[in-house]
Amino acid sequence: MPSDEMTSLQRVLTTLSLKEPDRVPLFLLPTTQGAAEMGVPLKDYFRAPGLMAEAQVRFRERYRNDCLYGFTYAAAEFEAFGGDIIFYDRAPPNAGAPFLHTPDDFARLAAPQIEDCPVLCRTLEFQAQLRRAANGNAPVIGVVMSPTSLPVMQLGFPEYLRLLMEQPDSLTPLFEINEEFCVSWANAQLAAGADALVYYDPVGSCTVIEPAHYRRLNAPIAKRVMARIKGPAVTHFASGRSFAILPDVAETGTGGVVVSGDDDLAAVKAAVGNRLPIFGNLNGLAMRHWDAEITELQVKNAIAAAGVGGGFILTDHHGEIPFDVPERVLIWISESVERWGRYPLTWVDAWREQQ
């Protein structure tokens, strides 16, 4: 490493303070790929904190990644609440059938105790190992589902949407339970090994609910949760659009926002780039077809749109690289960031004029 090269942690912290580091940080987030990397079935992999930590360390080295991703799978919290999980060979585990059916069921629901949930305890051990491996050189990232998005799995999407639109008040007891759990789970991760969290709220995106609805329901809950989390959290809409609500997202106390490939990254930068770090917005599903040239173009476009002045971390827009994305594409992304992400970004003005 050259003497003026920052560590990943320095690079990320500089970016989060809206300044230019030595290069654009890269958060590449393979998860299920770890099972293949370690030569075990996915079901075994997600039950072995040591294997998950080793895989993430290898990925960080291979892709010059600027974080260690302490995420297992999105349905883990659903599992902690007692939901069934379906494991597959080449994809993230999925939530089984919803276990709540009507608002009457909420009275029987209680937030799980973290120490009683093997899936959560394994995640904490995974993150503790990542922190030891990082040795202060790279941030460890944990994940929580927002109290307003977890019901998609708990209730099923159709019933949840119906209640949101027709009987929103009936959901209050569920949101309260989820909120308490979210705060406890977030702080447990920060205590165990995570340096920062992703706050997943796909339901809050403009793709799923109206901006007015986000302002009325999701934003106040996010604001309360952020205030009680003892560390930074970045809001993630899991590929849902968010441009219209970005000023409201900024008011929740979030540490940044991950935007969709469907959002105009340059417009996002212009709108909130002076007060909010921006993450995004490569399309992981499309990566399956990328060749070297397209990959480089995608990376250049993103950096040109949001990189100047700092405050930008390149990542995919969904929070997880699909299993079927070829490894060579991830290598090309890494090489392109190395080539085009070095500050100062002197090439950007000429590039913009060409476009």
Add this chain to the structure above:
Amino acid sequence: MNHQQNKPDQAKIAALQQAYKSALLSVDKARAEKILRDASVMFASPLEVAELCLAPVLEQMGEAWENGHLALSQIYMASRISEELMERILPPFQEMRGEAPRIALMLLEDHHMLGKRLVQSALRLAGIPVLDWQRVTVEELIARAIRERPDLILISTLMLRAALHVRDVRKGLDSAGLAIPIYVGGAPFRLDPLLWQEVGASAMGANATEAIRLVLGFLEHRHAVR
């Protein structure tokens, strides 16, 4: 009855559509119902209400969602309200379109039915009955297709893994000598526009209204070759 003679003029249809859309966006079921009841007097047949008012409005709303101007929650509620009102106000759809084609609709390997429900509602509102196969695995789908021989298979998916399994469905049907077209939809296909061809589907609908267009195209083609 000559429907053309009774059809309201374009300005009236546009005003009706606008009023109905406004009621849906306000989630105002009572207002939407009144508009439809008035429309059922204006139009010559229930099918015309569906074709000239409901379907275009839902199509416009689907496109607005695709372009980021509406939210999924609004599409879902518009679909629910429209379906409920059609059932309450108008005769059963099975009576509306003559001989019913055998169109099977299903969710492949998932438990989260929103997309499938939207397509199901949209098709019903367009007067197209479907066979609801609920949630199926690849093996179940192939076995049932061999047994029941539908004319068209519509597959909704949520996860990339399930979307990639459409390829196995295609292979299984081909092996059984069944050239049934497969139309697909769902987030993986919307986010990766090349995926439907990769897995051997015959077409992809980016939203529920596109599904209607595709199915109507299929029906027209089927009618023409008969």
